[in-house]
Amino acid sequence: MTASDASNDPFALFRAWLAEAEATEPNDPNAMCLATTTPDGFPSARMVLLKGLDERGFVFFTNRESRKGGELLANPRAALLFHWKSLRRQIRIEGAIEAVTEAESDAYYATRPRLSRLGAWASQQSRPLDSRATLEAALRDAEQRFPEADIPRPAYWGGFRLLPGHFEFWQDMPFRLHDRRMFDAAPGGGWTMGRAFP
Structure with missing residues (x-):
């Protein structure tokens, strides 16, 4: 067990594990x-990719009219x-979902590469596509519509935040005697902690 594993704050423990992953994971x-x-x-x-983390929860972005957005x-x-x-x-995390603010969606969208921003306009995400050529034509149309660097965020594209109520940190151990540490949101604030059999 490392010092970070002794944390009583699941967000602090998550950040410590993510930092180690950022130093070792190739992709x-x-x-x-x-x-x-x-x-x-x-x-x-x-x-999907985690694009934001704060004291409220875990943020990712998508077309809100996509299958996952609708769900x-x-x-x-x-x-x-x-x-x-x-x-x-x-790490498993479970919780409620909320939409991020329009300002948060705008701020992240502005950091995306130009082709990714154009792709948000060109792709009718999750809907049937008859051929790759149709998508490429839609991308060309978006390039003509927005020839300058400023590409506004489509109203249907934005972020969601998962507000965690449960964490499970799982560490592989020899002979499949794994370590499973749990955190559950307490009604009055803070976290209750426990472990589970592997």
Whole structure:
């Protein structure tokens, strides 16, 4: 156990583990599996990138008219899973979902590369696509529509924040006697802590 593992604050422990992953993982240490539910109650999961973290929660961005956007708006509860194979660690996080402010969405959108901003206009995310040529034509149309550097954020594109109510920090251990440390939001504030059998 490292000093960071002794933290009683799940956000501090998450930041410590993420910092270690950023130093060792070759690709996208901020990648996380986002799990939602379909309107008829089936699980639905995909990889997204963590783009913000503060005392409230974990922020990611998407087309809110996409499949995941619709699922989050219909049932604003979700789960995240970070898995860092080289560190033999994972973190599960569960909680409620809220939309980030328009100002937060604008600020992040402005940092995206030009083609990513144009892609937000060109892609009707999650909807059927007849051919790659259709997407490329839509991108050319967006380039003609916005020839300058200033590309406004589409109204349907923005961020969500997961407000955690539960964390599980999982560390691989020899002979599958893994360490599982849990944090649950306490009704009066703060966190209750515990462990689970591997």
